[in-house]
Amino acid sequence: MPELRQDIITGEWVVIATERSKRPESFTARAETGPDDRTNCPFCYGHEAMTPPEIMAYSEEERKPDTPGWKVRVVPNKFPAFSHEGILKEFEYGIYRAMTGIGSHEVIIHSPDHLKDLDQLSTEQIDLVLSVYRERYLALSTVEEYKYILIIVNHGPRAGASLRHPHSQLFAIPMVPHLLEMEISGAERYFREHGKCVYCQMVSFEMKERVRMVAENDRFVVLEPYASQSPFETWIIPKNHLSNFEEITDSDKRALAGILKGILENIADNLGDPPYNYYLHTSPLHQRDLQHYHWHLEILPRLTIRAGFELGSRLIINVTTPESAAEFLRAGYGQGNLR
Amino acid sequence: MPELRQDIITGEWVVIATERSKRPESFTARAETGPDDRTNCPFCYGHEAMTPPEIMAYSEEERKPDTPGWKVRVVPNKFPAFSHEGILKEFEYGIYRAMTGIGSHEVIIHSPDHLKDLDQLSTEQIDLVLSVYRERYLALSTVEEYKYILIIVNHGPRAGASLRHPHSQLFAIPMVPHLLEMEISGAERYFREHGKCVYCQMVSFEMKERVRMVAENDRFVVLEPYASQSPFETWIIPKNHLSNFEEITDSDKRALAGILKGILENIADNLGDPPYNYYLHTSPLHQRDLQHYHWHLEILPRLTIRAGFELGSRLIINVTTPESAAEFLRAGYGQGNLR
Incomplete structure (x- = not known):
């Protein structure tokens, strides 16, 4: 059973995933990802028995x-990294706090x-x-122990992908994670102070300014956020307010598929197929129709390395302005530009 | 002038370091670190004119x-990444907030x-x-605009080192960064609730338990923290309470040099000279003799890659227990074990 442990100083939680544990010795042999070999790929046709x-x-x-x-x-x-067998239980260990790592960890094979x-x-x-994303959200949102569902993609070994065959991962977890807590409480504060959703404000401001806009269609904008943490950090935000991704309509889902394909193609073609992660930020489970929160998708190309300053301070140094990144990506659409 | 921009949602700050800016195009050519070549090294004897x-x-x-x-x-x-020319100034840009990137960014060449x-x-x-660390802390702590000084080491290209010749970096910055804010407010809360410094508590608990202890001498303990964020995350903590590193005595500094050498040797020898970062966490500037805070040094070997789940949630999955990492490092001292 994986275990969640709380940092006694900062209050942050960490997952100690014993099920996927590595012996210390295994780090001395620097593991490289295996060859690009379909014969051992658990996600290819005919190999279905290789997965649970x-x-x-x-x-x-x-x-x-x-x-x-x-x-x-x-x-x-x-x-x-999380197990759906067992029960959710907080416990103390000496001066520390921990809880059982209840949850669900699924793989969505794209094709x-x-x-x-x-x-x-x-x-x-x-x-x-995207339909599968929605269907799994809806199915898992009935489980009372789960507080948050995060869907992510790791593209390329340097972004953490351990299997080549493209796939997403879904994590249903027993707490709202720190970054989402910060987003949601920050958005709540903004709503209290301004009476408006901060994401709606940002979309409307950026559509006027146009310097950080990358692309748009009827339903979505693609932009580089003002305080981008990395070169080419890119967000896809729905133009219409909606707090919960799982309530996306079929036509919006279709529009998202189109704009997601476009920006990922652009990044791959014009930045040399860099490693990237993306993750879908939506409302916590059992919370709906929030006025202050607005689901969106964040794409983070892994073009730079976080070093001692970033890890030791959580203050990120970004060497590229979002304005110049946006200009580059706007040009990158070429003929296929959505504008 | 570098610029600090605030994330309008989470409130976190990001440094947009225009002085070291990269053109978007430069990312398409995957830069590798240069050859291990002294002839162009700005940190070698005879090349002093290559640095400011x-x-x-x-x-x-x-x-x-x-x-x-x-x-x-x-x-x-x-x-x-921070400039000591110019003045500290907060300003608004449309709906967003920013400030000038005032500070100092220095390189300490180890030898x-x-x-x-x-x-x-x-x-x-x-x-x-370490004497240089102390001397630069003391010198820069008189500057009113500086709120925090962070000293870090990046070892190896995969930990962000761009020059081979070993060196530390010092950053004097105009704010207390997010991670330190979390540590200090968490430690303050602990002190309020328990009347004790949380680091002193941890040292005393771990010296009794011994399962996460790695080494010790008269003045310091080396341990793997209970909620380790990565395999072999290792902290060096002074046994006696002291909030400000710059007040370290000469004899403690000497003891720190010894124990730091020992643990870095152990990591290099037994884990195949992995890339690592270390950073010195101490009190914010202009604050002294804090009862609740306790300076320490954190070493973070870079043996795993943070992937979409970690970046999208800030909830870290660690695949090795600190208990097994500590056992491995204890054995790693061999004859030279400090115990």
Whole structure:
């Protein structure tokens, strides 16, 4: 059972994931990611038995679970950072506090194609992946112990991807994590002071200024945030206020698939296919129709290394202005520019 | 002039360091660190003119500034993230807040030796480096605009070191950074609730438990914190309460040099010379004799990659327990074990 431990000084929590634990010795041999080899890929057709039994899948034809023919497939993570077996329990250990690492850790396989990254899939296929996001959110939001669901993508080994076959990961966890707490309490404070959603304000300000705007369609803007933490940090924000991603309409979901494909293609084509992470920030579970919070997707290309200053202070030094990054990406759309 | 920008949602600040700015185009060519070449090293003897004029140096013989013969040398960073020219000024930009990036960014060259890492230097030489830390703290603490001084080491390119010749960096900045704010307010809360310094409590608990202890001498303990954020995160904590590093006595400084050499040697020898960062956490400037805060040094080996989950949540998944890491490092001292 993974364990959550609280830092006695800062109050921050850390997951000690014993299920995926590494022996100290294993760090001395610097592990490189394996060869780009489909024969051992647990996410390719015909290898369904290499994963734990599937949670769900989309397919056109009827099929038996854990057989080929699926279009998107969801399976439990084989080395979960959170476990859905056991009970949620806080406990003390001497002067410290801890809790059981209850939760769910799932893998969403984007397509049967071993090499096609998200931006190389059709808009229809990306739309299907987003449908799975929504469906899993809705299914897991009924579990009382879960307080937050975070869906993320790790693209490339230097962004933490350990398997090449493109996939998302979903984490259902027993607390609202620190970054989301900061976002939500900050947004709440802004709403109290200004009577407006801070994300709605930002969208309207940036659409006027245009210097940090990258692209837009009817439903979404793509922009570089004013206080970007890294070069090319990019957010996709819905133009209309909505606190909970899982309430996205089919037509908005389709529009998101299109704009997500466009920006990921742009980044891959014009920045040399860099490693990146993206993560979907939405309301905590069991909270709906928040006036002050606004779901969005954050893309973080991993072009620089966080060094001692950043890790020792949490004050990030960014060497590229969001204005110049936005200008570069606007040009990067070329013929296909959404504007 | 570098600029600090505040995240309008979370309230966190980011440094946009225009002085060291990278054009977006430069990211497409993946920069590798240069060859291990002394001929172009600005930190080697005879190359003193390649750095800005020196701030201070220790040497045995009398010498002219910016000439060879020094033992430890301090120079301004050529591409500073903070600038000491200009005035501290907060300002608004539309809906956002920013301030000028006033501060000082210095480089402390550990020795004339291009290749000798900190742990390979003599205890005497490390003691000299620590004396420079203390001297620069004291000198910069008189500047009213500076609120915090952070001294860090980046070891290895994957920990953010861009020059091979071993050095520390000192940042004097116009705010108390987020991580220190969290530490200090958390320690203050603990003191209010328990009437004791949380670091003193931790030292005494860990010396009894012994499972996360790595080493100790008369003045310091070396331990893996209970809520370690990464495999082999290691703290050096003074046994006697002291809030401000710059008040360290000569004999404590000597003891710190010894124990720092020992643990860095242990990590290098037994974990394959991994990249690491260390940073010195001490009280904010203009605050002294705090009962609730306790300076210490944190070493963070960079053995794993922070991925989408960690970046998108600030909840860190650690795959190694601090107990097993401590056991491994205790064994790693072998004959030279300080116990």
